[in-house]
Amino acid sequence: xxxxxxxxxxxxxxxxxxxxxxxxxxxxxxxxxxxxxxxxxxxxxxxxxxxxxxxxxxxxxxxxxxxxxxxxxxxxxxxxxxxxxxxxxxxxxxxxxxxxxxxxxxxxxxxxxxxxxxxxxxxxxxxxxxxxxxxxxxxxxxxxxxxxxxxxxxxxxxxxxxxxxxxxxxxxxxxxxxxxxxxxxxxxxxxxxxxxxxxxxxxxxxxxxxxxxxxxxxxxxxxxxxxxxxxxxxxxxxxxxxxxxxxxxxxxxxxxxxxxxxxxxxxxxxxxxxxxxxxxxxxxxxxxxxxxxxxxxxxxxxxxxxxxxxxxxx
Amino acid sequence: xxxxxxxxxxxxxxxxxxxxxxxxxxxxxxxxxxxxxxxxxxxxxxxxxxxxxxxxxxxxxxxxxxxxxxxxxxxxxxxxxxxxxxxxxxxxxxxxxxxxxxxxxxxxxxxxxxxxxxxxxxxxxxxxxxxxxxxxxxxxxxxxxxxxxxxxxxxxxxxxxxxxxxxxxxxxxxxxxxxxxxxxxxxxxxxxxxxxxxxxxxxxxxxxxxxxxxxxxxxxxxxxxxxxxxxxxxxxxxxxxxxxxxxxxxxxxxxxxxxxxxxxxxxxxxxxxxxxxxxxxxxxxxxxxxxxxxxxxxxxxxxxxxxxxxxxxxxxxxxxxxxxxxxxxxxxxxxxxxxxxxxxxxxxxxxxxxxxxxxxxxxxxxxxxxxxxxxxxxxxxxxxxxxxxxxxxxxxxxxxxxxxxxxxxxxxxxxxxxxxxxxxxxxxxxxxxxxxxxxxxxxxxxxxxxxxxxxxxxxxxxxxxxxxxxxxxxxxxxxxx
Numbered sequence: 001x002x003x004x005x006x007x008x009x010x011x012x013x014x015x016x017x018x019x020x021x022x023x024x025x026x027x028x029x030x031x032x033x034x035x036x037x038x039x040x041x042x043x044x045x046x047x048x049x050x051x052x053x054x055x056x057x058x059x060x061x062x063x064x065x066x067x068x069x070x071x072x073x074x075x076x077x078x079x080x081x082x083x084x085x086x087x088x089x090x091x092x093x094x095x096x097x098x099x100x101x102x103x104x105x106x107x108x109x110x111x112x113x114x115x116x117x118x119x120x121x122x123x124x125x126x127x128x129x130x131x132x133x134x135x136x137x138x139x140x141x142x143x144x145x146x147x148x149x150x151x152x153x154x155x156x157x158x159x160x161x162x163x164x165x166x167x168x169x170x171x172x173x174x175x176x177x178x179x180x181x182x183x184x185x186x187x188x189x190x191x192x193x194x195x196x197x198x199x200x201x202x203x204x205x206x207x208x209x210x211x212x213x214x215x216x217x218x219x220x221x222x223x224x225x226x227x228x229x230x231x232x233x234x235x236x237x238x239x240x241x242x243x244x245x246x247x248x249x250x251x252x253x254x255x256x257x258x259x260x261x262x263x264x265x266x267x268x269x270x271x272x273x274x275x276x277x278x279x280x281x282x283x284x285x286x287x288x289x290x291x292x293x294x295x296x297x298x299x300x301x302x303x304x305x306x307x308x309x310x311x312x313x314x
Numbered sequence: 315x316x317x318x319x320x321x322x323x324x325x326x327x328x329x330x331x332x333x334x335x336x337x338x339x340x341x342x343x344x345x346x347x348x349x350x351x352x353x354x355x356x357x358x359x360x361x362x363x364x365x366x367x368x369x370x371x372x373x374x375x376x377x378x379x380x381x382x383x384x385x386x387x388x389x390x391x392x393x394x395x396x397x398x399x400x401x402x403x404x405x406x407x408x409x410x411x412x413x414x415x416x417x418x419x420x421x422x423x424x425x426x427x428x429x430x431x432x433x434x435x436x437x438x439x440x441x442x443x444x445x446x447x448x449x450x451x452x453x454x455x456x457x458x459x460x461x462x463x464x465x466x467x468x469x470x471x472x473x474x475x476x477x478x479x480x481x482x483x484x485x486x487x488x489x490x491x492x493x494x495x496x497x498x499x500x501x502x503x504x505x506x507x508x509x510x511x512x513x514x515x516x517x518x519x520x521x522x523x524x525x526x527x528x529x530x531x532x533x534x535x536x537x538x539x540x541x542x543x544x545x546x547x548x549x550x551x552x553x554x555x556x557x558x559x560x561x562x563x564x565x566x567x568x569x570x571x572x573x574x575x576x577x578x579x580x581x582x583x584x585x586x587x588x589x590x591x592x593x594x595x596x597x598x599x600x601x602x603x604x605x606x607x608x609x610x611x612x613x614x615x616x617x618x619x620x621x622x623x624x625x626x627x628x629x630x631x632x633x634x635x636x637x638x639x640x641x642x643x644x645x646x647x648x649x650x651x652x653x654x655x656x657x658x659x660x661x662x663x664x665x666x667x668x669x670x671x672x673x674x675x676x677x678x679x680x681x682x683x684x685x686x687x688x689x690x691x692x693x694x695x696x697x698x699x700x701x702x703x704x705x706x707x708x709x710x711x712x713x714x715x716x717x718x719x720x721x722x723x724x725x726x727x728x729x730x731x732x733x734x735x736x737x738x739x740x741x742x743x744x745x746x747x748x749x750x751x752x753x754x755x756x757x758x759x760x761x762x763x764x765x766x767x768x769x770x771x772x773x774x775x776x777x778x779x780x781x782x783x784x785x786x787x788x789x790x791x792x793x794x795x
Contacts, residue, residue: 140693141692141693141696142696143652143693144651144652144653144689144693144696144697145648145650145651145652146649146650146651146652147650209695212725212726274719275719276710276713276714276717276718276719276720276741277705277706277707277708277713277720278705278719278720279705279720279722279737279739279753280720280722281722281723281724281737281739282724282735282737283699283702283703284695284699285695285696285698285699285702285735285757285759286691286692286695287691287692287694287695287762288691288733288759288760288761288762289691289762291726291733291759293726294726295725295726295727295728295733296725296726296727296728297727297728298727298728298729298785298788298789299785300725301723301725301727301736301738301788302738302781302784302785302788304723304725305723305738305740305781305784307721307723308721308722308723308738308739308740309740309742309750309777311721312718312719312720312721312740312741312742312750313718313742313747
């Protein structure tokens with residue numbers, strides 16, 4: 001008997017759970033063992049649906065008398081009958097399915113991902129080394145008295161512990177969600193992302209010291225941090241979730257934008273007190289030879305303080 | 315130095331036994347028990363209070379004061395003549411002295427207590443400004459009352475204040491039979507004086523002590539009185555053996571080191587009041603006016619000539635600008651540190667008590683010279699950054715009640731040819747318009763191995779006075795090497 005089509009039952013992510021060949025139309029779906037495809041879904045009737053092909057290559061769905069009826073992706077709600085095409089998904093009870101003819105054109109073969117080093121021990125080694133170096137650089141700046149254990153070694157060990165917890169959490173989520181732990185990939189993503197944040201932080205301080213920079217440079221650095229954090233989370237989530245990548249990206253972007261928005265809400269809008277002890281001025285002190293700005297006279301400096309009076313009297 | 319009112323401010327352990335509910339005033343002036351105690355902690359590396367040199371100075375002080383206290387006792391072990399004198403003085407003056415109470419409006423409960431005394435037959439009473447400060451700043455919350463030595467109670471009206479000398483003039487309705495008269499001649503150092511007041515609400519007492527003349531390093535004249543002035547005695551009179559007023563109890567550094575306001579200032583206040591007897595509805599404008607007057611007098615004295623400096627490692631370090639100021643120095647070069655630090659600190663008693671937690675009108679210089687052969691220029695910069703960016707801590711409720719937030723500006727500034735990074739921060743007093751706290755911080759940027767972090771702290775000054783000091787200070791910083 002010639003095979004005409006496949007009926008594909010989908011899971012909640014839209015992936016194929018089971019696939020049933022069709023040798024003759026009509027095909028009956030239901031919980032009863034007399035059905036052509038038996039579905040163990042309590043929200044489906046014993047005899048729920050009958051499927052026929054139409055002359056133009058589409059499929060006619062006819063309800064056989066059920067409480068929950070039929071829902072197709074044209075969003076018209078509960079129906080008793082509908083016509084669907086090959087890419088449409090229909091739902092009966094809590095079961096989704098689609099129908100594809102045997103001549104359905106499948107997509108091209110994809111090449112294997114080339115960045116396999118990310119998932120190798122070499123990648124992990126590089127990631128850890130880069131992270132430790134950038135952390136060391138950060139801590140080294142604090143190393144102004146001879147207390148190597150408390151200033152350098154203990155914080156580094158603590159950093160490694162935090163990294164392990166972070167990577168461990170993602171590995172666990174991945175194992176539960178998609179069945180893949182991807183430990184090395186998570187470790188590489190985390191170490192490179194955090195290194196980038198640490199380095200950017202140092203670079204920013206010294207750029208500000210050297211240039212006394214324009215608002216635009218402030219803005220660039222201001223945007224860079226959420227972007228890196230977003231990218232880091234995106235890579236982690238893509239590894240653990242099979243959801244649509246664009247959807248992950250959009251959701252994450254919105255969440256981070258919302259978070260940045262919330263922490264920047266002016267205090268008076270939400271009735272929170274300003275930190276009255278806080279003095280805001282550029283604090284970084286670097287080597288004098290790094291300075292690229294020209295110095296101003298004492299009188300210019302005092303003239304520049306002229307606006308402070310009106311600022312504090314608001 | 316502790317003001318000697320007795321209030322519901324903070325607990326003093328010594329009184330807790332007798333007065334579970336009573337609390338002594340713990341208001342601090344900028345100048346404290348040790349020659350100076352810098353409550354901020356200038357550098358994080360050392361504390362002046364625990365410093366060896368300071369401890370040594372304290373010991374010398376204590377030794378001197380012990381000698382001063384006990385020398386007369388040793389010379390005249392028991393003198394019935396003096397005992398008799400105290401009895402006579404007490405009997406003559408006791409009806410002129412009253413207890414002054416600050417009461418929470420709508421209740422008869424006291425918020426703080428001090429002492430006061432009559433100076434006229436129409437019920438005028440002199441006390442300290444700090445005894446009435448809560449009422450002067452918040453007349454809607456606090457009112458003034460008195461308790462006489464015979465137990466009689468009543469209300470008082472605040473007439474005039476002198477924040478600069480910590481004096482206030484109050485009035486009780488009705489006539490007054492006994493009052494104190496001002497002593498005409500200046501008292502000589504070593505003369506025996508009698509201080510009266512109501513310590514810790516224990517009842518009227520008389521304390522014998524010795525006049526030690528005007529104290530050094532105080533912006534306004536203050537009499538150093540060697541005798542035990544205790545909390546609650548603030549505003550009480552100090553009289554000669556003939557019962558004439560020479561001073562008003564004001565503050566103590568503990569261990570019998572008391573400070574008195576010379577009676578002359580009380581007489582001036584009285585004369586000013588007699589000349590223009592108008593009671594202000596609100597005292598805040600008057601407090602503000604007097605503080606501005608203080609600000610201008612202070613800066614005028616400090617800024618009339620270029621700031622004196624001393625040279626250290628080629629850097630000009632700001633030095634005492636007036637005899638009332640004193641400078642202290644200190645070096646920390648722990649073997650574990652990769653750098654050495656020499657610290658200079660200059661201050662003097664020019665700050666005025668305005669209200670709880672608020673002392674205004676002080677000028678402080680603070681300079682830290684860092685040198686290091688071991689640190690690279692990035693880490694050396696980080697070391698300077700920690701000092702340059704340090705913020706002091708003030709309790710949140712005082713901040714909310716009295717201060718605006720800070721506004722700052724910063725730039726790379728030319729300091730007589732040397733480049734430095736400077737930040738200037740300013741905040742306003744909410745209830746005293748036109749007065750500011752100004753903080754100037756400078757770090758020199760001329761070498762990789764040594765630098766000076768220098769700070770000027772001004773509290774409660776007018777804007778123009780503040781900028782004049784900033785100009786003076788920045789003008790003094792330079793490289794001489």
